[in-house]
Amino acid sequence: MTYVLITGASAGIGEVFARTLAAQKQNLILVARREDRLVTLAAELSEQHDVKVEVLAADLATADGTEKVSSTVAASGWKLNGLINNAGFGDRGAFTELSLERQLSMIQVNVTSLVSLTWRLIPNLQESTGAFIINVASTAAFQAGPKMAIYYATKAFVLSLSEALHEELKDAGVAVSALCPGATESEFAAEAHMTDTRLFKAGTMPAEAVVRKALARRRTAIVIPGLRNLLMVWSGKFSPRLITRRLAGWLQA
Template sequence: MYALVTGASRGIGRALAHALARCGYDLLLVARSAEGLQQVAAEISAQHQQQAQVLALDLAAPNAAATVAAWVQEHAPVLGVLVNNAGYGLWGRFEELSLTEQQNMLQLNMSLPVALTHALLPCLHQAPKAYILNVSSTAAYQAVPTLTLYAASKAFLLSFSRGLRYELKDTNVSVSCLSPGATTTSFADRAGMGAELQKTSEKVAMTPEAVAAAAVAGMLAGQAEIVPGLLNKVSAGLTSLVPKRLTEKIAAGIYEKYLD
């Protein structure tokens, strides 16, 4: 049985690949970095004795989903897991960030998982039991000024996951959405965050391995939403109880003061 993981060369994607290999899945790994993918594949073979095949591809390209789907259909006799993990954030005021860069982010964070899920659902339906794990963020639960489009894209992914889960409730495919909080990955660097903001985030960050362990356990248990870590669970839960204007003010207070 195969599991496909996008954005698998580092961070949470890499940790998810290892966690799935420990559960006995062979891996199909996709990301931009060929070198990073080869390293992860070698680790999986050596540590877990599972097969790992790699596809180096710019997943932000408009035709990326079709390319990945064709590759999966060629290399995976039975696909049991689809992990939509590829994505990134951009930090800054909406009007000051490049529109092209923001649209590329939306392509990767939203359009890719939708297209890939649509293309691979026929393959997933052929497995005795199959899973879709969409990687969102605790940012999905509220608007986050200076991460405005990133948070909006993750809210989209959470809503997409819940709607699709209901549509597939009487089938063999279970849909889960993972929403981690701060994690010790390269997210802050890629988003363009300053050193002081990164230090603040690191104080409460979880390791990718801890996030992945919770994610795979929750996915296999059929959980709809997986929020690893007690602090993150409390934070996500409170957003439904606190007025939106207040949560936005708190989020802005954390992020905006580091901009200037």
């Protein structure tokens, strides 16, 4: 029996990953802070799809969060054939106006915990045939983001790391992919205080469509779901960075 471990599984894209994979008869390990929501989701998916769903409450904003996850996986003897690093958050505001604590917590969840958990679980993944890692980045990874400086920087890190690991691990049988969605229907916008921005007012992509694309192309280094998002990323490659960063700042207004 093998499992796919999903972080940030209690809502948004993470929850949709869980629902989609359960419908494909994939056993799951759901990780998030909100244990009550995980328990409810796990019970629903187990009953509907006759799969094994484990719940692991952990706070990845803390230094020992990934240690708790990896040690529980090892102690329980759970074999992994997939890891989806979905946990993450953003916040809108000037670098000097957002609290330092908030921004360091963002780095901890979006970068440090992702790196730690991936490093700890790769040996487990290498024991399965056809194993994969999906790291949820963002179209924000492709340029600097005034008014969301730390969030954009963390996603640039995730993209760069994922591309490197894609090359390093492919001969070891583990596919690594960076999922780079744009504005998506989820709790992210409300948590990041972005519901009134030009970016989200222009429309969002259903989380279900994002997840379908991610899973279908899980062995591709970079996955950008949605034609609009793809065109924005590619147009940015031919524009001066001065233009792309100012455009990103404009979209946050």
